Amino acid sequence: MTRLTFRGLLHSTVLGLALTAALPALAETTIVVAVEADFSRMDPAASRTWNTFKVVRHIFEGFVEEDLTKGGDAVPEIVPALATSWEISEDGKSYTFTLRQGVTFHDGTPWNAEAAKFNMDRMTNPDFEFFVPTAPGLLSWVFMDLAGYEVVDEYTFRIDLKQPNAEFLRRLSAGGSGAPRMVSPEAVRTFGNDGIEDNPIGTGPFKFVERVVGEKVVIARNEAYWNPDRMPKADTIVLRGIPEVATRELSLMAGEVDIIGTPSPDSIETLQAQGAKIVTGKSPMFYVLWINTKDPHFSDVRVRQAVCMAINREDMAKFQRKGFAVPTWGILNPGGPGYDPAFRDCEYDPEGAKALLAEAGFPDGFETRMDWTFGGGSDVNTKGDAEWLQRDLEKIGIRSSIEMFDNNTFWDMMTAGMREGTGLTSASWGESTFAWLDQVVTTTALPQNCCNSGYYENAKLDQLLSEARASASQEALDAKLHEVRDIVAADMAFTSYYAANSVYATGPTVTGFVLAPQHWIDLTGVTKE
Amino acid sequence: MNLVLFALGRLASAIPVLIGVTIVVFLSVQLVPGDIALSILGRMATQDQLEALRESMGLDQPLVVQYLRWFGALLQGDIGMSLAQQLPVAQILLPKIGNSLILMAGSLFLVLVFGFLLAVLSAPRFRSVTDRLVVALTLVLASLPVFWLGIVLLYFLAFKWKLFPISGMYNVINPGGFRDLIHHLILPATVTAASSIAVVARVTRSRMIDVLNEPYILAARARGLTRRQIVLRHGVRNTLPTFASIGGLQIGYLFGGVVFTEIIFNWPGVGLQLYDAILARDIPMIQGCVLVVATVFVLGNLVSDVVVHALDPRND
Numbered sequence: 056m057t058r059l060t061f062r063g064l065l066h067s068t069v070l071g072l073a074l075t076a077a078l079p080a081l082a083e084t085t086i087v088v089a090v091e092a093d094f095s096r097m098d099p100a101a102s103r104t105w106n107t108f109k110v111v112r113h114i115f116e117g118f119v120e121e122d123l124t125k126g127g128d129a130v131p132e133i134v135p136a137l138a139t140s141w142e143i144s145e146d147g148k149s150y151t152f153t154l155r156q157g158v159t160f161h162d163g164t165p166w167n168a169e170a171a172k173f174n175m176d177r178m179t180n181p182d183f184e185f186f187v188p189t190a191p192g193l194l195s196w197v198f199m200d201l202a203g204y205e206v207v208d209e210y211t212f213r214i215d216l217k218q219p220n221a222e223f224l225r226r227l228s229a230g231g232s233g234a235p236r237m238v239s240p241e242a243v244r245t246f247g248n249d250g251i252e253d254n255p256i257g258t259g260p261f262k263f264v265e266r267v268v269g270e271k272v273v274i275a276r277n278e279a280y281w282n283p284d285r286m287p288k289a290d291t292i293v294l295r296g297i298p299e300v301a302t303r304e305l306s307l308m309a310g311e312v313d314i315i316g317t318p319s320p321d322s323i324e325t326l327q328a329q330g331a332k333i334v335t336g337k338s339p340m341f342y343v344l345w346i347n348t349k350d351p352h353f354s355d356v357r358v359r360q361a362v363c364m365a366i367n368r369e370d371m372a373k374f375q376r377k378g379f380a381v382p383t384w385g386i387l388n389p390g391g392p393g394y395d396p397a398f399r400d401c402e403y404d405p406e407g408a409k410a411l412l413a414e415a416g417f418p419d420g421f422e423t424r425m426d427w428t429f430g431g432g433s434d435v436n437t438k439g440d441a442e443w444l445q446r447d448l449e450k451i452g453i454r455s456s457i458e459m460f461d462n463n464t465f466w467d468m469m470t471a472g473m474r475e476g477t478g479l480t481s482a483s484w485g486e487s488t489f490a491w492l493d494q495v496v497t498t499t500a501l502p503q504n505c506c507n508s509g510y511y512e513n514a515k516l517d518q519l520l521s522e523a524r525a526s527a528s529q530e531a532l533d534a535k536l537h538e539v540r541d542i543v544a545a546d547m548a549f550t551s552y553y554a555a556n557s558v559y560a561t562g563p564t565v566t567g568f569v570l571a572p573q574h575w576i577d578l579t580g581v582t583k584e
Numbered sequence: 585m586n587l588v589l590f591a592l593g594r595l596a597s598a599i600p601v602l603i604g605v606t607i608v609v610f611l612s613v614q615l616v617p618g619d620i621a622l623s624i625l626g627r628m629a630t631q632d633q634l635e636a637l638r639e640s641m642g643l644d645q646p647l648v649v650q651y652l653r654w655f656g657a658l659l660q661g662d663i664g665m666s667l668a669q670q671l672p673v674a675q676i677l678l679p680k681i682g683n684s685l686i687l688m689a690g691s692l693f694l695v696l697v698f699g700f701l702l703a704v705l706s707a708p709r710f711r712s713v714t715d716r717l718v719v720a721l722t723l724v725l726a727s728l729p730v731f732w733l734g735i736v737l738l739y740f741l742a743f744k745w746k747l748f749p750i751s752g753m754y755n756v757i758n759p760g761g762f763r764d765l766i767h768h769l770i771l772p773a774t775v776t777a778a779s780s781i782a783v784v785a786r787v788t789r790s791r792m793i794d795v796l797n798e799p800y801i802l803a804a805r806a807r808g809l810t811r812r813q814i815v816l817r818h819g820v821r822n823t824l825p826t827f828a829s830i831g832g833l834q835i836g837y838l839f840g841g842v843v844f845t846e847i848i849f850n851w852p853g854v855g856l857q858l859y860d861a862i863l864a865r866d867i868p869m870i871q872g873c874v875l876v877v878a879t880v881f882v883l884g885n886l887v888s889d890v891v892v893h894a895l896d897p898r899n900d
Binding site: 505 | 619622624625629630631633634637640665666668670671676679680735739742743746749751752755757847848850852856857859860862863864
């Protein structure tokens with residue numbers, strides 16, 4: 056028998072009070088996430104930027120989804136979402152999706168093949184009443200091979216392609232430049248296309264609550280969500296864009312926000328000392344170096360090779376990002392198809408580079424210019440990168456000036472092609488699909504199209520990329536991409552220098568936040584202790 | 585009556601200025617390099633898609649036609665649709681204007697109170713230690729860059745000593761009422777006000793020094809008035825028009841200055857919106873923001889003119 060003591064009584068009273076005080080917190084968990092910029096449009100067919108897709112993918116779903124709930128370094132698995140299964144025809148040109156039954160949009164509209172057709176019309180059919188005019192431009196990387204689509208029965212939907220596309224499912228699950236996700240047809244009919252911005256209604260694990268442009272987006276758990284594995288742990292998530300990195304960091308340390316994207320590498324130690332947890336993951340984003348093949352100096356492949364050999368990538372990754380980066384070579388990015396960490400398009404060899412320059416007729420080096428972007432989103436100190444490269448190049452005799460541009464102006468310049476006198480330029484890119492390579496290395500991307508900005512002409516690559524899309528297996532696809540990579544390396548039209556990790560910091564009590572190698576995140580498992 | 589006429593006259597003369605503002609705003613955005621269609625459709629768009637969009641937006645029309653269309657819509661309160669959000673610019677901007685005006689009003693309050701106090705404190709004690717300290721203080725205040733001062737105050741007052749919140753206008757999770765607002769307002773208002781306090785204090789101080797050297801002040805002293813009486817009755821009264829004029833001028837500066845402060849403190853006003861719009865190259869939104877800032881500048885000056893007119897003893 057336990058003795059009732061005064062101290063025991065006191066303990067239980069205090070404990071009881073503490074529990075009562077903790078109750079409201081248990082009843083309602085709100086997680087505040089601060090990313091680097093405000094969001095673009097909520098309508099998935101018209102949305103842009105990787106940050107916006109961090110919101111959109113929680114409200115809306117497509118036929119398939121990338122599983123980002125587990126984190127880790129492996130390329131995320133494609134898992135069923137609004138389709139429970141799919142069949143791909145022998146010739147790889149026809150996808151028959153069996154749709155999930157019993158799913159409703161957040162407004163109660165049932166999900167079925169008609170809803171699928173409505174959304175496909177919305178994204179791809181210019182004659183459709185609710186066609187989104189910007190969708191073809193934003194979504195061409197998904198639907199470039201589209202031939203047609205059809206309602207087979209209430210829960211079966213078929214999409215036909217003009218040629219096989221080995222990445223079709225992965226592209227269906229991605230976003231950032233448009234997102235092929237399903238919007239409630241009833242919501243579109245009621246509010247109109249533009250009305251979706253204030254009434255984004257999908258089937259996802261979170262429902263839209265409120266948006267104040269420039270301030271926040273609030274989403275709350277969808278209690279009727281079909282997937283128990285992805286049922287949100289937090290009740291409400293507030294997503295904010297806080298562009299100033301110091302403010303993001305201080306807000307986290309003061310407890311005003313729970314998760315922040317891209318703290319400055321210099322602040323990591325301070326954040327940790329304050330109890331913050333640093334979460335890092337691989338990212339498909341790497342830094343590509345464009346070389347102007349029309350430039351009188353760089354038109355010689357030996358000079359381009361010398362540039363490649365002059366860059367001390369290992370040190371750059373270590374010091375520029377304080378170790379939150381891996382050095383990269385060539386045109387295939389980590390986290391993308393065909394990436395091989397052992398691949399080298401050159402070895403670091405400043406002496407050899409100097410010799411190559413001399414052989415090319417520049418024993419005393421030459422002067423050139425680097426056009427650079429301040430970047431955006433999770434870019435950090437790109438000017439520092441430019442200065443690093445400037446120093447490395449100077450060691451082999453290439454003396455370069457640096458001109459910095461804001462991101463918009465920069466991409467306009469890239470579309471127009473590299474300027475006369477500019478030898479090198481660089482920006483972050485890379486996706487989990489190879490769609491972006493169509494924009495960078497092909498002849499269709501030559502100026503005035505974006506972004507084969509260094510005037511690199513090799514029609515063989517157009518052919519190979521098209522064949523890569525049409526591959527029957529992942530191995531065949533990777534093999535084609537390796538051919539692309541090797542040709543680009545032999546011509547040394549592009550190289551890369553490092554891939555930055557995704558870095559987030561969370562408050563000490565935040566749990567369940569994981570990063571998969573992708574530009575966006577899954578917040579369903581996140582909560583606070 | 586005289587005052588009303590004066591105000592109406594100033595208002596009438598502000599109209600051509602405002603029309604000029606619309607032309608400059610419209611043209612300045614045209615001069616920015618870059619392709620609006622490209623920023624809407626993104627890098628993945630083809631040349632044909634870009635052309636089609638330019639045509640549908642009327643971007644292929646002559647500038648004059650584009651301006652007249654834009655101005656016509658503007659007169660009906662339509663600043664266009666935000667390209668980044670596909671929502672009417674006015675709908676997004678209206679609450680932001682309110683938020684920026686709150687921040688500006690808070691700053692203006694600090695500017696007027698501290699600017700005036702510093703002047704009254706220093707001018708009658710010309711070349712004393714107090715005066716020199718005030719002069720030194722204003723020099724420091726005027727020289728501090730906003731973004732630096734903002735981050736330093738954030739670090740010490742908000743982060744280290746936890747006296748103030750770090751960012752935003754209200755607590756994000758549990759928005760409080762007026763007290764929460766004031767609590768969030770103090771730091772950004774102080775940062776915005778800093779250099780204007782210096783300007784107002786310095787100008788008001790020199791005017792008051794001049795006033796206190798006038799013969800009638802000597803006469804007042806001869807009549808046996810104390811220094812306090814002289815400063816309050818004659819010094820302050822005759823300095824007021826200058827004070828109101830320089831204080832009023834700050835309205836525009838403060839409203840323009842909140843751009844920086846809003847980014848540092850994530851204050852959801854016109855400045856932060858402008859910053860987002862520039863990053864997203866959201867042309868109609870940029871035009872809307874600049875137009876608002878310019879209009880507040882013009883109207884602020886108008887108000888200050890009227891106040892100065894009312895305060896000037898010569899107009900009694």
